[in-house]
Amino acid sequence: MAKYITLNQAQKELSQLPDEIIDEPMIITDKDKPVIIAMSPSQLDSLLETIKILSDQEFCQQLKIGIKELNQGETISLEELKDELGL
Template structure:
């Protein structure tokens, strides 16, 4: 579960927050309700890249089908895949 800080706590700890954002975002609250999240720049860029990839509907459908095939055990060895690709 992400760490939660009040706006006041986040303000007081602003200089220390980057060191705490390495693993997961921090939820910042006001009057007990979440109002924003702080995350590392690396986490943000990774999230944006993932969203961009998944917004490609054709790719997302192929990914879902591939995951379903793997769940059904319909896989091949790395060596066989290389042979099929001519490598």
């Protein structure tokens, strides 16, 4: 869950913000409205990669099928997979 702080607090604590946003984004508000989201570069990279993956409709369809098969118990062992692939 993101932490909320006011714009005034963020200005006062600017040098400490990088340590505060390592694990989760921070939402900075002004007059009780969100105006800025601060996040670490690794969080941004992760978010952009997630967006890229989820924008691939074919991948998402295959993922849904895989989850459905898993939930229905339609799985094979690692050994069966190796045999099927000839490994």
